[in-house]
Amino acid sequence: MKIISNPIKLKNYLKTIDKTIGFIPTMGALHEGHLTLIREAKKENDFIVVSIFVNPTQFSADEDLDKYPRRDDADKKICELAGVDILFFPHVDDIYSEDEVSISSPNIRGYVLEGFTRPSHFNGVLTVVNKLLNIVNPSRAYFGKKDAQQLNLIELMVKQLFMNVEIVAVNTVRDVDGLALSSRNIYLSKEQRNKALLIPNSLNLASNLIKNGELNSKNIIQKMRDFLDDLEILYIEILDREFNQIKNVKLKDTIILVEVKVANTRLLDNLWL
Ligand code: AMP
Numbered sequence: 570m571k572i573i574s575n576p577i578k579l580k581n582y583l584k585t586i587d588k589t590i591g592f593i594p595t596m597g598a599l600h601e602g603h604l605t606l607i608r609e610a611k612k613e614n615d616f617i618v619v620s621i622f623v624n625p626t627q628f629s630a631d632e633d634l635d636k637y638p639r640r641d642d643a644d645k646k647i648c649e650l651a652g653v654d655i656l657f658f659p660h661v662d663d664i665y666s667e668d669e670v671s672i673s674s675p676n677i678r679g680y681v682l683e684g685f686t687r688p689s690h691f692n693g694v695l696t697v698v699n700k701l702l703n704i705v706n707p708s709r710a711y712f713g714k715k716d717a718q719q720l721n722l723i724e725l726m727v728k729q730l731f732m733n734v735e736i737v738a739v740n741t742v743r744d745v746d747g748l749a750l751s752s753r754n755i756y757l758s759k760e761q762r763n764k765a766l767l768i769p770n771s772l773n774l775a776s777n778l779i780k781n782g783e784l785n786s787k788n789i790i791q792k793m794r795d796f797l798d799d800l801e802i803l804y805i806e807i808l809d810r811e812f813n814q815i816k817n818v819k820l821k822d823t824i825i826l827v828e829v830k831v832a833n834t835r836l837l838d839n840l841w842l
Contacts, residue, residue: 588615592707598752627693
């Protein structure tokens with residue numbers, strides 16, 4: 570496995586590769602969720618590039634950029650063992666300069682849900698993903714469904730900016746207890762983690778309600794709210810795959826999204842129906 574930090578060097582190197590490239594952008598502290606993205610990419614591409622870059626522009630001043638978990642040595646080993654061909658490990662100065670061109674997220678879809686409480690977040694996400702896709706120029710790029718709004722906005726950017734990459738969505742990987750894997754889970758104490766388990770359980774509750782015939786979004790959301798009463802709920806929404814609010818659940822065209830805060834840790838989860 571080659572480790573490259575310079576974007577131009579990587580770009581030039583990849584130009585000499587006549588293979589399908591699968592790309593997995595990450596912020597490191599790799600876990601089984603990231604590894605699943607890598608495995609999916611290996612099934613469909615001949616050459617695998619992973620990036621590790623904790624992108625400062627998607628954090629606001631009061632967020633956890635400095636505290637964000639970094640496990641560089643372990644991550645390098647994990648990538649090597651997973652059969653990654655290139656690990657792109659840029660420094661902030663390799664990616665950003667002082668006076669920057671940037672991408673703005675759409676005025677509506679970028680400012681609801683997570684974008685409501687983190688108004689500049691998706692500008693930063695889309696800007697960095699745009700840069701990374703331009704550097705790597707992959708055939709396919711892999712993103713987790715856990716970050717459903719991020720995935721939706723990246724798909725929108727690729728479509729609206731006529732970009733040449735296929736975006737592949739990968740199912741959420743969970744721990745044995747049901748909690749969606751996230752690099753931020755290490756912030757949780759044992760007690761907080763137990764509380765956090767209410768999140769996947771609230772989605773199971775919704776799933777059971779739907780199986781028993783309850784399709785009304787308002788009723789389902791209310792029951793989930795009651796269930797999550799002990800936690801600070803940032804939002805619970807029932808949307809179609811285009812991210813429009815819907816009055817009734819439509820099978821195969823619905824996502825139930827939840828974000829809560831446990832102590833200072835934001836936790837996202839969702840259910841794709
Ligand atoms: P991150 O390092 O948190 O920015 O995540 C990098 C990529 O991995 C994103 O596309 C995430 O959606 C995806 N990802 C993170 N956690 C999971 C998970 N538990 N299951 C599947 N994909 C995930």
